[in-house]
Amino acid sequence: MLDERKIVARVLQGDQDAFRVIIRTHQRLVMHVLLKLIPVAEDREELYQDIFLQVHQRLGAFRFQSKLSTWIAQIAYNMSLNYLRKKRIPISWELSDDIFSGKNETYSRGEDEAPDVLLEQEELKSFIQQNIEQLPARYKTILTLYHIEDMSYKEIGQALKMPEGTVKNYLFRARKLLKDSILKAQQNGNFLFE
Amino acid sequence: MQKKLSDEDIQRLLSEGDHLEALDKAANPEEVAAYSVLFEVLAEGSTSFEQSEALEEKIMAKISPQSKARWWSFENIAWVLAICTFISITILLLGVLPKHIIENLIAGPLLPLVAFTGGTVMFFQWWSKKWMTKIKKPSSD
Structure with missing residues (x-):
């Protein structure tokens, strides 16, 4: 397991290989946050570099009050939001109950289609992924940090600067809305579960 | 049940x-x-991290210790040339302009002249910084 104190101390002493270790350990986390928030690939790559440069620059100010990954996730999230604001890309914050209504209509089977034309499992996953993409920024980030990065409610709360209860609530609401969208698509006859 | x-x-x-x-x-x-x-x-999650190694190298290149500052760096030479040009033009003007014009200039609008020169220098300083940032940007990637 990575000894964060040792590795940070080595970076602060100018050890570049130690910083490589930090990049490799956290590249997945940063890229997942970026994939959820930044729509353009080129912008993601630019921001990916800027985030790690910022981490390197501010590492001396890191006081180990949280895990290094939580601190890096916080930087990645804040820098992504700043980037979206700077580029004037609208950021949605609130989750409405009809967020997927348009999407589900797209997936509805037409009258003239054969009733046995069902979405395959991959299409179902793609449908869910597209719905996840439609979620507001912080909901997407919370889902990613919880499910992919295995971060706890507390760690996500620290990274996104929100209470643990809010994190739980957002996570529950997002998953429930996504589940409802799947059931709705199923009722429309788009696919069956195995 | x-x-x-x-x-x-x-x-x-x-x-x-x-x-x-x-x-x-x-x-x-x-x-x-x-x-x-x-x-x-x-x-x-996603697995599209093909570029991560290349990006890592770019980051490492950016954080590598900067080479020692050299007096003959491009930026310093540009400044030396600008100052030399300013001094040369001043000497030339002092040699070419009739003495009474120079005397009138010193005796009369000296303050506005100093203000104008100061303003011009500050403008060029601002402009050169902007220009340097512009020409340095592509090489930093």
């Missing part, structure tokens, strides 16, 4: 990965199935 599970129950059981038999016995299998697929998709 079959029991209908609430959203909270299903989410909790799938998150904990525990008591999965309770999910199998649920009276609302459609909801359980929908949540199961959703959790599967959520845990998958």
